[in-house]
Amino acid sequence: MQYIEELKIQMISQTLQTAAMAILEISIHQAIKLDRTKCSGLRSLSGCAFLINITEPNLRIYLVIDSTGQPRLQSIYEGEITTRVSGTASEFFALTLSEDPGAELINSPLEISGESNRLLEISQIFKNLDLDWEAYLTEYLGDIASHRIGSSVRRVHQWNKLTKDSLLRQIREYIHEEARLSPSKLELEDFYTDIQKLRLAADRLASLTKKLRKAI
Amino acid sequence: MKENDSTDFGFKTVPKNEKADLVAGIFNSVADRYDLMNDLMSIGIHRIWKRFAIELSAVREGNSVLDIAGGTGDLAIKFADIVGPDGTVVLADINESMLKVGRDKLLDKCWRPNIDFVQADAQNLPFPDATFECITIAFGLRNVTDKSAALKSMYRALKPGGRLLILEFSKPTNEILAKAYDAYSFHILPLMGKIVANDSDSYKYLAESIRMHPDQEELQILVEDAGFSNCDYYNMTGGIVAIHRGIKNPDD
Numbered sequence: 001m002q003y004i005e006e007l008k009i010q011m012i013s014q015t016l017q018t019a020a021m022a023i024l025e026i027s028i029h030q031a032i033k034l035d036r037t038k039c040s041g042l043r044s045l046s047g048c049a050f051l052i053n054i055t056e057p058n059l060r061i062y063l064v065i066d067s068t069g070q071p072r073l074q075s076i077y078e079g080e081i082t083t084r085v086s087g088t089a090s091e092f093f094a095l096t097l098s099e100d101p102g103a104e105l106i107n108s109p110l111e112i113s114g115e116s117n118r119l120l121e122i123s124q125i126f127k128n129l130d131l132d133w134e135a136y137l138t139e140y141l142g143d144i145a146s147h148r149i150g151s152s153v154r155r156v157h158q159w160n161k162l163t164k165d166s167l168l169r170q171i172r173e174y175i176h177e178e179a180r181l182s183p184s185k186l187e188l189e190d191f192y193t194d195i196q197k198l199r200l201a202a203d204r205l206a207s208l209t210k211k212l213r214k215a216i
Numbered sequence: 217m218k219e220n221d222s223t224d225f226g227f228k229t230v231p232k233n234e235k236a237d238l239v240a241g242i243f244n245s246v247a248d249r250y251d252l253m254n255d256l257m258s259i260g261i262h263r264i265w266k267r268f269a270i271e272l273s274a275v276r277e278g279n280s281v282l283d284i285a286g287g288t289g290d291l292a293i294k295f296a297d298i299v300g301p302d303g304t305v306v307l308a309d310i311n312e313s314m315l316k317v318g319r320d321k322l323l324d325k326c327w328r329p330n331i332d333f334v335q336a337d338a339q340n341l342p343f344p345d346a347t348f349e350c351i352t353i354a355f356g357l358r359n360v361t362d363k364s365a366a367l368k369s370m371y372r373a374l375k376p377g378g379r380l381l382i383l384e385f386s387k388p389t390n391e392i393l394a395k396a397y398d399a400y401s402f403h404i405l406p407l408m409g410k411i412v413a414n415d416s417d418s419y420k421y422l423a424e425s426i427r428m429h430p431d432q433e434e435l436q437i438l439v440e441d442a443g444f445s446n447c448d449y450y451n452m453t454g455g456i457v458a459i460h461r462g463i464k465n466p467d468d
Contacts, residue, residue: 015261015453018268067277067300078274 014075021061021073028071041125043069048118049079053086063122083114101127223361226424235361236337240311242418247313249413251288251321256408257419263290265457266354269383270294272450272461278302279349282373284338284366285309285356289318289331295352296328306348308336338366346375354383358429367442374464380444386451386458387431393454401426432458443468 032042042065050063062077085092087110098104101123105112112119134150141149176184183191223232230238246253254262270291275281281295286307295305305328309315312335319333336342338353338360351370360366370380388394401423409419430438432449435458439447444462451458 014268014450015264018264018271018452019261022264022267066298068297074271075268076271079276 017059017075021075025071025073028073032071041121042071045069045118045122045125048082048115048122049077050119050122051077051081051084052092053084054089054092055086056088056090059089065122081114083112083116083119085119086111095123224425224428226421226428232361236310239359242421243311244313245415246409246413246418247311247317250314250317251290253409253413253419256412257405261453262355265383265452265459266290266294268450268452269352269354269381269459270298272459273350273352273379273381275299275350280347281305282341282343282348282351282370283307284336284341284351284353284370285359286354287311287314287318287356289322291352291354292318292331293322293326293328295350296331299330301330303330305331306334306343307331308334308338308341310335310337339369340365341369341373343373345372346378347373348378349375350379350381352381352383355385357382357384357435358425363430363438364442367439367444371443371464371468376464376468377466378464380439380460380462380464382435382439382460384435384458384460385426385429386435386455389451389455393456397456432460435460 045065046067046069048065052061052063054060060075062074062081064072064074064077064079066072085105087108091108091110095101095104095108095110102120105116105120105123134146138146140146175181176187221232222229223235224230225235225238243250258265273281273295275295275298277298277300279299280303281292281299283289283292283295283305286292286309289307292305292307296303299305307315307318309318315333315335322328322331334342338356339362351374353366353370357363357366367380374380388397402420405423406416406420409422410416413419429435432451432455436447436449439460439462442462443465445465447460447462449458449460
Protein backbone atom coordinates (compact mmCIF):
# COMPACT_ATOMS: atom_id res chain seq x y z
CA MET A 1 0.00 0.00 0.00
CA GLN A 2 2.84 2.35 0.89
CA TYR A 3 4.43 1.78 -2.53
CA ILE A 4 1.15 2.62 -4.23
CA GLU A 5 0.79 5.84 -2.23
CA GLU A 6 4.40 6.82 -3.04
CA LEU A 7 3.80 6.00 -6.67
CA LYS A 8 0.69 8.21 -6.81
CA ILE A 9 2.57 11.15 -5.30
CA GLN A 10 5.52 10.77 -7.67
CA MET A 11 3.37 10.38 -10.76
CA ILE A 12 1.18 13.38 -10.10
CA SER A 13 4.02 15.67 -9.13
CA GLN A 14 6.19 17.46 -11.65
CA THR A 15 5.18 15.65 -14.82
CA LEU A 16 1.46 16.32 -14.39
CA GLN A 17 2.01 19.89 -13.30
CA THR A 18 4.18 20.56 -16.35
CA ALA A 19 1.63 18.82 -18.59
CA ALA A 20 -1.23 20.89 -17.16
CA MET A 21 0.73 24.09 -17.74
CA ALA A 22 1.54 23.04 -21.31
CA ILE A 23 -2.16 22.44 -22.05
CA LEU A 24 -3.19 25.74 -20.45
CA GLU A 25 -0.49 27.60 -22.35
CA ILE A 26 -1.60 26.09 -25.68
CA SER A 27 -5.20 27.12 -24.90
CA ILE A 28 -4.10 30.69 -24.13
CA HIS A 29 -2.10 30.85 -27.36
CA GLN A 30 -5.10 29.59 -29.32
CA ALA A 31 -7.36 32.16 -27.67
CA ILE A 32 -4.92 34.96 -28.47
CA LYS A 33 -4.74 33.80 -32.09
CA LEU A 34 -8.51 34.25 -32.29
CA ASP A 35 -8.25 37.88 -31.19
CA ARG A 36 -5.16 39.27 -32.86
CA THR A 37 -5.94 42.84 -31.75
CA LYS A 38 -4.97 41.89 -28.20
CA CYS A 39 -1.47 40.70 -29.25
CA SER A 40 -0.14 44.25 -29.39
CA GLY A 41 -1.31 44.83 -25.80
CA LEU A 42 0.60 41.79 -24.65
CA ARG A 43 3.70 42.92 -26.52
CA SER A 44 3.76 46.05 -24.36
CA LEU A 45 4.09 43.70 -21.36
CA SER A 46 7.02 41.75 -22.83
CA GLY A 47 9.64 40.96 -20.21
CA CYS A 48 7.07 41.01 -17.38
CA ALA A 49 6.78 37.97 -15.13
CA PHE A 50 3.76 37.40 -12.87
CA LEU A 51 3.84 34.92 -10.02
CA ILE A 52 0.48 33.33 -9.22
CA ASN A 53 1.02 31.77 -5.82
CA ILE A 54 -1.90 29.50 -4.88
CA THR A 55 -1.67 28.67 -1.19
CA GLU A 56 -4.43 26.02 -0.95
CA PRO A 57 -3.52 23.71 -2.68
CA ASN A 58 0.12 24.72 -2.79
CA LEU A 59 0.94 25.64 -6.40
CA ARG A 60 3.14 28.26 -8.04
CA ILE A 61 2.59 29.36 -11.61
CA TYR A 62 4.77 31.91 -13.37
CA LEU A 63 3.20 33.77 -16.27
CA VAL A 64 6.04 35.18 -18.34
CA ILE A 65 5.50 37.40 -21.39
CA ASP A 66 8.34 36.79 -23.86
CA SER A 67 9.91 39.23 -26.31
CA THR A 68 7.27 38.47 -28.98
CA GLY A 69 4.39 39.14 -26.57
CA GLN A 70 3.56 35.44 -26.18
CA PRO A 71 2.59 34.37 -22.66
CA ARG A 72 4.48 31.37 -21.27
CA LEU A 73 3.48 29.39 -18.19
CA GLN A 74 6.25 27.93 -16.06
CA SER A 75 6.54 26.18 -12.72
CA ILE A 76 10.11 27.47 -12.23
CA TYR A 77 11.34 30.96 -13.04
CA GLU A 78 14.54 32.52 -11.80
CA GLY A 79 14.25 36.02 -13.27
CA GLU A 80 12.81 39.15 -11.69
CA ILE A 81 9.13 39.04 -10.77
CA THR A 82 7.03 42.02 -11.84
CA THR A 83 3.99 41.25 -9.69
CA ARG A 84 3.15 38.58 -7.14
CA VAL A 85 -0.44 37.53 -6.38
CA SER A 86 -1.12 35.15 -3.50
CA GLY A 87 -4.35 33.53 -2.37
CA THR A 88 -6.36 30.33 -2.17
CA ALA A 89 -7.65 28.50 -5.24
CA SER A 90 -11.22 29.63 -4.46
CA GLU A 91 -10.15 33.29 -4.33
CA PHE A 92 -8.50 32.96 -7.76
CA PHE A 93 -11.59 31.15 -9.05
CA ALA A 94 -13.81 34.01 -7.87
CA LEU A 95 -11.52 36.35 -9.80
CA THR A 96 -12.01 34.45 -13.03
CA LEU A 97 -15.81 34.66 -12.63
CA SER A 98 -15.79 38.35 -11.92
CA GLU A 99 -17.28 40.82 -14.41
CA ASP A 100 -14.67 43.38 -13.42
CA PRO A 101 -11.40 41.58 -12.61
CA GLY A 102 -9.63 44.87 -11.93
CA ALA A 103 -12.01 45.81 -9.11
CA GLU A 104 -12.09 42.21 -7.88
CA LEU A 105 -8.27 42.15 -7.68
CA ILE A 106 -8.21 45.26 -5.52
CA ASN A 107 -11.18 44.33 -3.31
CA SER A 108 -10.60 40.58 -2.93
CA PRO A 109 -8.53 38.98 -0.14
CA LEU A 110 -5.79 38.20 -2.71
CA GLU A 111 -2.43 39.60 -1.65
CA ILE A 112 -0.67 41.63 -4.34
CA SER A 113 2.89 42.90 -4.27
CA GLY A 114 5.00 44.53 -6.98
CA GLU A 115 3.64 46.49 -9.94
CA SER A 116 -0.13 46.14 -9.57
CA ASN A 117 -0.80 48.29 -12.67
CA ARG A 118 0.91 45.65 -14.84
CA LEU A 119 -1.31 43.00 -13.28
CA LEU A 120 -4.43 45.06 -13.98
CA GLU A 121 -3.29 45.51 -17.60
CA ILE A 122 -2.88 41.80 -18.22
CA SER A 123 -6.11 40.87 -16.43
CA GLN A 124 -8.02 43.36 -18.61
CA ILE A 125 -6.40 41.97 -21.77
CA PHE A 126 -7.44 38.42 -20.89
CA LYS A 127 -10.91 39.52 -19.77
CA ASN A 128 -11.53 41.49 -22.96
CA LEU A 129 -10.41 38.74 -25.32
CA ASP A 130 -13.06 38.78 -28.03
CA LEU A 131 -12.74 35.33 -29.52
CA ASP A 132 -13.71 35.18 -33.18
CA TRP A 133 -14.58 31.48 -33.38
CA GLU A 134 -16.34 31.93 -36.68
CA ALA A 135 -13.15 33.22 -38.39
CA TYR A 136 -11.26 30.25 -36.94
CA LEU A 137 -13.82 27.79 -38.31
CA THR A 138 -13.81 29.55 -41.70
CA GLU A 139 -10.18 28.53 -42.18
CA TYR A 140 -11.21 24.86 -42.06
CA LEU A 141 -14.87 24.72 -43.14
CA GLY A 142 -15.38 27.71 -45.44
CA ASP A 143 -17.67 30.77 -45.12
CA ILE A 144 -21.12 29.20 -45.40
CA ALA A 145 -20.66 26.22 -43.10
CA SER A 146 -18.87 28.24 -40.43
CA HIS A 147 -21.55 30.99 -40.55
CA ARG A 148 -24.30 28.39 -40.12
CA ILE A 149 -22.47 26.75 -37.21
CA GLY A 150 -21.82 30.21 -35.71
CA SER A 151 -25.52 31.19 -36.03
CA SER A 152 -26.65 27.91 -34.49
CA VAL A 153 -24.23 28.26 -31.58
CA ARG A 154 -25.40 31.86 -31.01
CA ARG A 155 -29.08 30.74 -31.08
CA VAL A 156 -28.38 27.94 -28.57
CA HIS A 157 -26.42 30.37 -26.41
CA GLN A 158 -29.26 32.91 -26.53
CA TRP A 159 -31.85 30.23 -25.73
CA ASN A 160 -29.70 29.02 -22.81
CA LYS A 161 -29.42 32.55 -21.47
CA LEU A 162 -33.17 33.21 -21.74
CA THR A 163 -34.04 29.86 -20.19
CA LYS A 164 -31.60 30.42 -17.33
CA ASP A 165 -32.92 33.95 -16.67
CA SER A 166 -36.52 32.77 -16.81
CA LEU A 167 -35.85 29.81 -14.53
CA LEU A 168 -34.07 31.99 -11.99
CA ARG A 169 -36.94 34.52 -12.05
CA GLN A 170 -39.55 31.81 -11.52
CA ILE A 171 -37.61 30.17 -8.69
CA ARG A 172 -37.20 33.57 -7.04
CA GLU A 173 -40.94 34.29 -7.36
CA TYR A 174 -41.84 30.87 -5.97
CA ILE A 175 -39.54 31.27 -2.95
CA HIS A 176 -40.72 34.81 -2.18
CA GLU A 177 -44.37 34.85 -3.25
CA GLU A 178 -45.74 31.29 -3.31
CA ALA A 179 -43.89 29.34 -0.62
CA ARG A 180 -43.05 32.45 1.44
CA LEU A 181 -39.74 30.78 2.37
CA SER A 182 -37.85 34.05 2.24
CA PRO A 183 -38.86 37.73 2.06
CA SER A 184 -38.41 39.58 -1.21
CA LYS A 185 -35.84 42.32 -1.65
CA LEU A 186 -38.53 45.07 -1.36
CA GLU A 187 -39.97 43.54 1.80
CA LEU A 188 -36.50 43.35 3.31
CA GLU A 189 -35.83 46.99 2.41
CA ASP A 190 -39.18 48.01 4.06
CA PHE A 191 -38.26 45.93 7.09
CA TYR A 192 -34.82 47.61 7.38
CA THR A 193 -36.45 51.07 6.96
CA ASP A 194 -38.95 50.26 9.75
CA ILE A 195 -36.09 49.15 12.03
CA GLN A 196 -34.22 52.36 11.27
CA LYS A 197 -37.38 54.42 12.07
CA LEU A 198 -37.92 52.46 15.28
CA ARG A 199 -34.27 53.02 16.32
CA LEU A 200 -34.59 56.78 15.72
CA ALA A 201 -37.90 56.88 17.62
CA ALA A 202 -36.34 54.95 20.55
CA ASP A 203 -33.41 57.39 20.58
CA ARG A 204 -35.82 60.35 20.64
CA LEU A 205 -37.85 58.74 23.46
CA ALA A 206 -34.66 58.09 25.48
CA SER A 207 -33.60 61.69 25.01
CA LEU A 208 -37.08 62.95 26.02
CA THR A 209 -37.12 60.71 29.12
CA LYS A 210 -33.69 62.05 30.08
CA LYS A 211 -34.95 65.64 29.72
CA LEU A 212 -38.09 64.91 31.83
CA ARG A 213 -35.97 63.29 34.58
CA LYS A 214 -33.80 66.38 34.74
CA ALA A 215 -36.89 68.63 34.89
CA ILE A 216 -38.41 66.59 37.77
CA MET B 217 40.66 -6.74 -23.09
CA LYS B 218 41.74 -4.43 -20.23
CA GLU B 219 38.97 -2.89 -18.15
CA ASN B 220 40.10 0.65 -19.05
CA ASP B 221 39.95 -0.14 -22.76
CA SER B 222 36.40 -1.45 -22.68
CA THR B 223 32.99 0.09 -22.20
CA ASP B 224 29.38 -0.94 -22.24
CA PHE B 225 27.21 -1.09 -25.32
CA GLY B 226 23.85 -2.06 -23.91
CA PHE B 227 24.52 -5.22 -21.87
CA LYS B 228 27.58 -6.07 -23.98
CA THR B 229 31.15 -5.04 -23.25
CA VAL B 230 32.96 -3.67 -26.29
CA PRO B 231 36.33 -1.96 -26.90
CA LYS B 232 36.07 1.78 -26.26
CA ASN B 233 37.12 2.68 -29.78
CA GLU B 234 34.23 0.68 -31.24
CA LYS B 235 31.32 2.11 -29.25
CA ALA B 236 30.95 5.32 -31.26
CA ASP B 237 30.58 3.36 -34.51
CA LEU B 238 28.11 0.94 -32.95
CA VAL B 239 25.99 3.82 -31.58
CA ALA B 240 26.23 5.56 -34.98
CA GLY B 241 24.87 2.38 -36.58
CA ILE B 242 21.86 2.45 -34.22
CA PHE B 243 21.05 6.09 -34.92
CA ASN B 244 21.59 5.75 -38.68
CA SER B 245 18.97 3.03 -38.53
CA VAL B 246 16.35 4.93 -36.49
CA ALA B 247 16.94 8.53 -37.64
CA ASP B 248 14.05 8.64 -40.12
CA ARG B 249 11.46 7.52 -37.59
CA TYR B 250 13.07 9.00 -34.50
CA ASP B 251 10.36 11.58 -33.72
CA LEU B 252 7.51 9.17 -34.38
CA MET B 253 9.08 6.49 -32.19
CA ASN B 254 9.75 8.99 -29.41
CA ASP B 255 6.08 9.99 -29.40
CA LEU B 256 4.91 6.38 -29.46
CA MET B 257 7.35 5.07 -26.86
CA SER B 258 6.72 7.81 -24.34
CA ILE B 259 3.07 8.48 -25.31
CA GLY B 260 4.20 12.04 -25.96
CA ILE B 261 5.52 12.56 -22.42
CA HIS B 262 9.03 13.30 -23.74
CA ARG B 263 7.68 16.74 -24.72
CA ILE B 264 6.77 17.42 -21.08
CA TRP B 265 10.21 16.31 -19.87
CA LYS B 266 11.84 18.61 -22.43
CA ARG B 267 9.55 21.47 -21.50
CA PHE B 268 10.54 21.19 -17.85
CA ALA B 269 14.23 21.04 -18.82
CA ILE B 270 13.76 24.34 -20.67
CA GLU B 271 12.19 25.89 -17.55
CA LEU B 272 15.19 24.76 -15.50
CA SER B 273 17.63 26.20 -18.04
CA ALA B 274 16.65 29.80 -17.15
CA VAL B 275 17.72 30.76 -20.68
CA ARG B 276 16.99 34.41 -21.53
CA GLU B 277 16.77 36.59 -24.59
CA GLY B 278 20.19 37.09 -26.19
CA ASN B 279 21.81 33.96 -24.65
CA SER B 280 23.97 31.42 -26.49
CA VAL B 281 22.80 27.85 -26.07
CA LEU B 282 24.42 24.59 -27.15
CA ASP B 283 22.12 21.60 -27.54
CA ILE B 284 24.32 18.50 -27.70
CA ALA B 285 22.88 15.32 -29.21
CA GLY B 286 20.18 17.70 -30.39
CA GLY B 287 18.96 15.19 -32.98
CA THR B 288 15.71 16.33 -34.52
CA GLY B 289 15.81 19.74 -32.88
CA ASP B 290 12.96 19.63 -30.33
CA LEU B 291 14.89 21.60 -27.70
CA ALA B 292 16.75 23.80 -30.18
CA ILE B 293 13.49 25.13 -31.68
CA LYS B 294 12.15 26.12 -28.26
CA PHE B 295 15.45 27.69 -27.24
CA ALA B 296 15.61 29.61 -30.52
CA ASP B 297 12.25 31.23 -29.71
CA ILE B 298 13.39 32.15 -26.20
CA VAL B 299 16.82 33.61 -27.07
CA GLY B 300 15.31 35.60 -29.95
CA PRO B 301 17.19 37.26 -32.82
CA ASP B 302 20.00 38.49 -30.54
CA GLY B 303 20.77 35.01 -29.26
CA THR B 304 22.19 31.87 -30.85
CA VAL B 305 21.37 28.20 -30.57
CA VAL B 306 23.83 25.57 -31.78
CA LEU B 307 22.33 22.19 -32.53
CA ALA B 308 25.15 19.67 -32.31
CA ASP B 309 25.05 15.95 -32.92
CA ILE B 310 27.80 13.43 -33.59
CA ASN B 311 25.55 11.51 -35.94
CA GLU B 312 25.25 12.82 -39.48
CA SER B 313 21.90 11.09 -40.13
CA MET B 314 20.28 12.60 -37.04
CA LEU B 315 21.66 16.03 -37.85
CA LYS B 316 20.35 15.77 -41.40
CA VAL B 317 16.87 14.78 -40.19
CA GLY B 318 16.91 17.69 -37.72
CA ARG B 319 18.07 20.19 -40.32
CA ASP B 320 15.50 18.99 -42.88
CA LYS B 321 12.74 19.26 -40.25
CA LEU B 322 13.70 22.84 -39.45
CA LEU B 323 14.08 23.82 -43.10
CA ASP B 324 10.73 22.32 -44.09
CA LYS B 325 8.52 23.04 -41.10
CA CYS B 326 9.83 25.50 -38.59
CA TRP B 327 12.87 27.45 -39.80
CA ARG B 328 14.59 29.58 -37.17
CA PRO B 329 17.41 31.84 -38.45
CA ASN B 330 19.25 31.78 -35.12
CA ILE B 331 19.99 28.03 -35.13
CA ASP B 332 23.36 26.75 -36.35
CA PHE B 333 24.11 23.10 -37.04
CA VAL B 334 27.38 21.46 -36.06
CA GLN B 335 28.45 17.84 -36.29
CA ALA B 336 30.42 17.45 -33.10
CA ASP B 337 31.62 14.87 -30.60
CA ALA B 338 30.51 15.70 -27.05
CA GLN B 339 33.88 14.51 -25.72
CA ASN B 340 35.81 17.06 -27.80
CA LEU B 341 33.51 20.01 -28.39
CA PRO B 342 34.85 22.22 -31.22
CA PHE B 343 34.08 25.52 -29.50
CA PRO B 344 36.31 28.07 -27.76
CA ASP B 345 36.34 28.19 -23.96
CA ALA B 346 33.47 30.02 -22.28
CA THR B 347 31.18 30.28 -25.32
CA PHE B 348 27.72 29.34 -24.02
CA GLU B 349 25.41 30.45 -21.22
CA CYS B 350 23.69 27.09 -21.28
CA ILE B 351 24.50 23.59 -22.56
CA THR B 352 21.88 20.87 -22.73
CA ILE B 353 22.16 17.21 -23.61
CA ALA B 354 18.85 15.37 -23.81
CA PHE B 355 18.83 11.58 -24.04
CA GLY B 356 22.38 11.63 -25.38
CA LEU B 357 24.83 11.21 -22.51
CA ARG B 358 24.25 7.48 -22.08
CA ASN B 359 25.47 6.92 -25.66
CA VAL B 360 28.74 8.79 -25.07
CA THR B 361 31.77 6.50 -24.63
CA ASP B 362 33.62 8.60 -22.05
CA LYS B 363 31.01 10.51 -20.03
CA SER B 364 33.58 12.23 -17.79
CA ALA B 365 35.49 13.56 -20.80
CA ALA B 366 32.23 14.84 -22.29
CA LEU B 367 31.22 16.59 -19.05
CA LYS B 368 34.66 18.22 -18.80
CA SER B 369 34.41 19.37 -22.40
CA MET B 370 31.00 20.90 -21.66
CA TYR B 371 32.41 22.61 -18.57
CA ARG B 372 35.14 24.18 -20.70
CA ALA B 373 32.69 25.45 -23.34
CA LEU B 374 30.38 27.04 -20.75
CA LYS B 375 30.77 30.64 -19.66
CA PRO B 376 31.51 31.14 -15.94
CA GLY B 377 28.18 30.86 -14.14
CA GLY B 378 26.77 29.00 -17.14
CA ARG B 379 24.44 26.10 -16.68
CA LEU B 380 24.53 22.46 -17.77
CA LEU B 381 21.33 20.44 -18.06
CA ILE B 382 21.30 16.70 -18.61
CA LEU B 383 17.96 15.15 -19.45
CA GLU B 384 18.37 11.40 -19.37
CA PHE B 385 16.61 8.16 -18.53
CA SER B 386 17.30 7.16 -14.96
CA LYS B 387 16.19 4.77 -12.24
CA PRO B 388 12.52 4.62 -11.15
CA THR B 389 12.20 5.40 -7.47
CA ASN B 390 9.26 3.06 -6.89
CA GLU B 391 9.49 -0.75 -7.06
CA ILE B 392 6.11 -1.30 -8.71
CA LEU B 393 6.86 1.31 -11.33
CA ALA B 394 10.33 -0.20 -11.87
CA LYS B 395 8.83 -3.64 -12.56
CA ALA B 396 6.22 -2.27 -14.95
CA TYR B 397 8.88 -0.18 -16.66
CA ASP B 398 11.17 -3.24 -17.09
CA ALA B 399 8.35 -5.24 -18.62
CA TYR B 400 7.56 -2.38 -20.96
CA SER B 401 11.22 -1.76 -21.92
CA PHE B 402 12.23 -5.33 -22.63
CA HIS B 403 9.04 -6.68 -24.20
CA ILE B 404 6.86 -3.93 -25.62
CA LEU B 405 9.56 -1.48 -26.77
CA PRO B 406 11.45 -3.91 -29.08
CA LEU B 407 8.11 -5.10 -30.48
CA MET B 408 7.06 -1.53 -31.15
CA GLY B 409 10.44 -0.90 -32.83
CA LYS B 410 9.94 -3.94 -35.03
CA ILE B 411 6.44 -2.91 -36.11
CA VAL B 412 7.01 0.82 -36.65
CA ALA B 413 10.70 1.09 -37.60
CA ASN B 414 11.33 -2.53 -38.65
CA ASP B 415 14.25 -2.58 -36.20
CA SER B 416 13.84 -4.33 -32.86
CA ASP B 417 17.60 -4.50 -32.07
CA SER B 418 17.99 -0.73 -31.83
CA TYR B 419 15.15 -0.50 -29.32
CA LYS B 420 16.54 -3.47 -27.39
CA TYR B 421 19.80 -1.48 -27.18
CA LEU B 422 17.80 1.55 -25.97
CA ALA B 423 16.37 -0.46 -23.05
CA GLU B 424 19.75 -2.01 -22.21
CA SER B 425 21.67 1.28 -22.43
CA ILE B 426 19.19 2.88 -20.02
CA ARG B 427 19.85 0.12 -17.45
CA MET B 428 23.63 0.54 -17.83
CA HIS B 429 23.50 4.33 -17.46
CA PRO B 430 24.45 5.74 -14.02
CA ASP B 431 21.48 6.33 -11.72
CA GLN B 432 20.57 9.73 -10.29
CA GLU B 433 23.18 9.82 -7.51
CA GLU B 434 26.00 8.32 -9.60
CA LEU B 435 25.45 10.81 -12.39
CA GLN B 436 25.39 13.70 -9.93
CA ILE B 437 28.82 12.59 -8.68
CA LEU B 438 30.12 12.50 -12.29
CA VAL B 439 28.80 16.03 -12.85
CA GLU B 440 30.43 17.27 -9.65
CA ASP B 441 33.72 15.54 -10.54
CA ALA B 442 33.75 17.43 -13.85
CA GLY B 443 33.96 20.67 -11.82
CA PHE B 444 30.33 21.77 -11.68
CA SER B 445 28.93 23.29 -8.50
CA ASN B 446 25.39 23.71 -7.12
CA CYS B 447 24.54 20.33 -8.65
CA ASP B 448 21.05 18.91 -8.19
CA TYR B 449 18.55 16.78 -10.03
CA TYR B 450 14.79 16.51 -10.53
CA ASN B 451 13.03 13.19 -10.98
CA MET B 452 10.30 13.17 -13.58
CA THR B 453 7.56 10.52 -13.94
CA GLY B 454 8.70 8.62 -10.88
CA GLY B 455 12.41 8.70 -11.78
CA ILE B 456 12.04 7.16 -15.25
CA VAL B 457 13.73 10.35 -16.34
CA ALA B 458 15.93 12.70 -14.32
CA ILE B 459 17.12 16.19 -15.11
CA HIS B 460 20.56 16.97 -13.65
CA ARG B 461 21.71 20.52 -13.33
CA GLY B 462 25.15 21.98 -12.63
CA ILE B 463 26.66 25.46 -12.68
CA LYS B 464 30.15 26.36 -13.89
CA ASN B 465 32.11 28.05 -11.13
CA PRO B 466 31.99 31.84 -11.75
CA ASP B 467 35.74 32.08 -11.01
CA ASP B 468 36.79 29.50 -13.65
